[in-house]
Structure formats: structure tokens, C-alpha cells
Amino acid sequence: MSAGRRILALHLGVLAALLLLQFALPPYHHTNVARILVLAGYAIGYNVLLGYTGLMSLGHAMFFAAGMYGAGLPVYYLGVGAPAAFGLGLASGVGLALAFGLMALRTSGPSFLIVSLMFAQALFLATLYFNDVTLGDQGFILSDKLAPLGLGGAQFGFHEPGVKYNVALAIFAACLATALALRLSALGRVLIGIRENEERTRLLGYDSFRYKLVALGVSGALASAAGAGYALLFSYVGSTFASILFSIYPLLWTLLGGVGTVLGPLLGTALMFYLVDTVSGVTSSYLLFVGAALIALVLWFPQGLLGTVRSRWLPWLP
Amino acid sequence: MAAVAPLLATQALSKHFGGLAAVREVSLQIQSGEIRAIIGPNGAGKTTLVGMICGRHVPSSGRILYRGSDITALRPWQRLRLGIAYTFQVTSIFKGLSCYENVALPAQRGLMQGFFARLAPGEPAVAARVRAALEAVGLADLAGQRADELAYGHQRLLELAMALATGPQLLILDEPTQGLAEGEITAFCALIRRVAEQATVLLIEHNMQVVLALARRVTVMDAGEILAEGTPAEIERHPAVQKAYLGR
């Protein structure tokens, strides 16, 4: 089997397994996996910037939140339908990412990290400040405002578990396909060049600023698609999702699964989700366990789980 | 004799780092098709000079003309697209990537014209260019090897393959034979002669054997200035050169 076919087969296999998984899962895990799939889409978007381009952001919650509010507010106030709301959320995220990039990409390394953190904090505080509109950290619920999805005469309500799961899977699949296509494209090769040695890449004929801006746009698009999807599927929009914690999560998920691997973010998101879920059932200080897990990870698997698998056994893994 | 417009000309080009004048008012002309060597002691300003030509450094003053047009304000990637390629004195390869990927990045550049070609320039065409560049330097068998696992001499050759893959018209080599073994240097000279059939070569070199074997003209730099210029034989006889550089 050629390398290209093997890669395609692996990723289609993962998607097929996720499609079948819904028939095997008990209801509780059914919803959990739907959540994980949307959040993994967010992590994949994060990884486009960190893993492919080498830019570490601590402000990605602003893109997730842009998608969430961009989709949620029009539904709540204007009764906009789900597909249009999703499009608005996506557009908000991409617009914010490009505007942010034009300013922030003049910096790199630690300064970029700080600038992204500051921008995200500004957006978070804005969601609290414009309390009248956003309802602040109390947030608002969409379920009674959101019309069911009409498809070929049939009606699909977002409260139905089957609809939730499959829409979540569709969003995840779109994020995965985008990341994989990017990774294998000429563009992906340039981004990896920038990650490995930016000055060299510029001297080989590439305007690195423009390529980083494109990467940020794609990263923001995926993060906001996940944010919009999360709002529509789980019917809640609140400022917690714009907080620093939601900027740290995708970093942790990506580190755990493997920075710069296509499937790593999914693995990391799922493991961390269930780790927190299990531990918080036992003790309220679950963050302590998350911290311990991360220290263990950095000590034994500094490349993350799939990064380690790739360097030890499967060098062809994208 | 009709004056032929030079491929590259610098006009009173200077570079200051703080109070230090690394390059002072250097005016240099390079004809199309020649192999030019620049020699001079450490700290003479050779790397800084070629750094301004390829766009790594912004000149403090002066102009750079390429094929008669002023490229002083162009960014490095724009100069590469005009055919100016540079290999670093301190090997600058993508250490974590395979040789293939190292060369594929510059190789795909010329194929990325137009929107769709930007996304997918067509891997077979890229692969053909990569193979040609790796074969030219004799690394075709190591295409799959990670760059940081290569022997030092091979890393220097990979650096050269990356520059060749851009299809250069002016190839600038900064001390390419530094750290190479005797046999490797002989092979390297043969390689540069082949490359020079297609491209103009500007070579910074410490090894006088290599300079004598390759260059038809030699420029001597010292303390940021051009000390002398001429054929290798003239340069060897030049009193200032013997004093300042050859140490006689």
C-alpha cells in the first residue's frame, strides 16, 4: 500500500469507527463522545497553529468564543436558523483570527503567547462587560429558540442524541479533513518549514508572515466552527468558554495527544475528558490529577502519545 | 570593447552594526557566468556583504543592482524568486526533517504559481526536482534519512542541494568547504564546475586550493573594504594581500 493510501485508510477508518461507535455506546457516554468530538475539532484547530506552524497561543478561547457568540447571539435574539448561525459563527472566528494576526504576528515566541493571552482576556472581559447582551457568565440557553434542522422533509431537533452525535461527528470530520489536507499540501510543507527554521524558509522564497496569517486563519476557522457547533448542539452560550481555562485546554489536549500529529488532538481530548470525568467523581481537586498527568507526560512522553508512536514505530504517521 | 552589464553590482554598500562598520562602501561587480571568489581574514565582512545581497541584512547605505534593476528594497523571498540563492556558512538545514523534505520546500517554490498550484503544485513534479537536486550533490540514496542523522559533510551537501533546487541564477556559497575532508573537497570542486555551467557562482572561501581551482577572478576583503581584485595569479603576487591575508 502506498503511503498516501495508508494515510487515507487510517483516517477514514477512524471516522468509520466513530460512526459505528454511536450504536454501541450507552446514553451517558453517547453525549460525552459528542462533546469530545466537537472539542477535538477545537484542539485540531489549535494544533494547526502550534503543531504545524510552531506558534504557541494562550488565547485560542477567543476564537472558540467568537464562534460560540457569533452563532449563539443571532439565534437567541433574531431566531436565525442553525446553518446560517453556524456560518456566522465561522465568519466571526475567521474575521477575528485575521484581524488579530495582522497585529499579533509581528511578534513571535513568548511575545506572541503574551499578546494572544491579552487579546483573549480582552474578549473575555468584553463578554462580561456587555452583560446586557451576552448575559455574562450566567449565559443563555438556545434550546427553545433553535428551530429543528429540516433535511429532505424530515425534521431533526438538536436535543435528539442521534442528531447531536452525528452533527458533532460531521464537524469533527470536517476539521480532521482540513487539517490532514493542509498537512499534506504544499502549504503545509511551508508551515512546517517555518516551524523548523523561519529564517531559512524566508531565504528559500517564502514570505513567512503571509503563511503564518493563513495558518492562523485556518486555526481560527476550525476553533470557531467547534465553538459554533458547541453552542448549537449543547444549547448553551456563556463567558466561561471565553476564559483562560478554555485557552489552556486545547494546549493540554494537544500536548497529551501529540503536537503536530493529525489524530493526536482527538486522542488527547478524549483521554483528558475521561480523566477529569473519572477523577472529579472521586474528588473535587481534579486539577491536581490533571497536573500530575501532565508532569508524567512531559517526563515520559515529551512528544505526546501519538508523537511517541510516530517516532518509535510509525514514521509515516502524519 | 563593449561593456557588458554585470549580473550583480553593489554600489558603495555599507553595513554598520551599532558602532561597528562591518562593510564599508563596497562596490563589486559580477559578470554573468563567472565563478567569483571572495577571500579575506575572519571578520573581514564577507558574510555580511553577501547577507545584504541575498536579503538577510538591510544595508545601512548603498545600492544593489541585479540585472540592471535596483533590488535594495526587495525582501529575501522576492530576491530568491529572481534567482538569488544563498547557502549559509553555519549549516542551516531543517534538522528534524528528511533530506527529501528539506529539498522539497525550495523545489516546490517555482511550481507554486496560481491559486490551485499554491495548494497542490503536484507532487510528481516536486519529486522530480528533488531527485535532480539530490542526485547533483550525490545524496539521492539518502533521501529518506533525517537531516540531523547525516554526517557533517553530507549536511553541507544537503544545504547546497536546497539552493540548487531553487534553480538559482546567482548562487552564493559561504565557506562551503569548511570542515570537509580532502576527498570531499575534490568532489565539491567538480560539482561547482558543473553548477557553474548554468549559474553564476559567488564563493566565499578560505581554502586557497579551492579558490585557485575554481575562480577566474578573486576579490580580497579586509576590515570591511575591498583590498584588491584580480586573477588568482595577480592576487597571489599582490603585496598588500601577501601582507594582510597570506601572512608573508
Ligand SMILES: Nc1ncnc2c1ncn2[C@@H]1O[C@H](COP(=O)(O)OP(=O)(O)O)[C@@H](O)[C@H]1O
Ligand atoms: N549580526 C551581527 N551583529 C553584530 N555584529 C556582527 C553581526 N554579524 C557580523 N558582525 C560583525 O561584523 C564583522 C564582519 O563579520 P562577518 O561578515 O561575519 O565577517 P567574515 O564573514 O568575513 O568572517 C565582524 O566583526 C563581526 O563580529
Ligand SMILES: [Mg+2]
Ligand atoms: Mg563569514
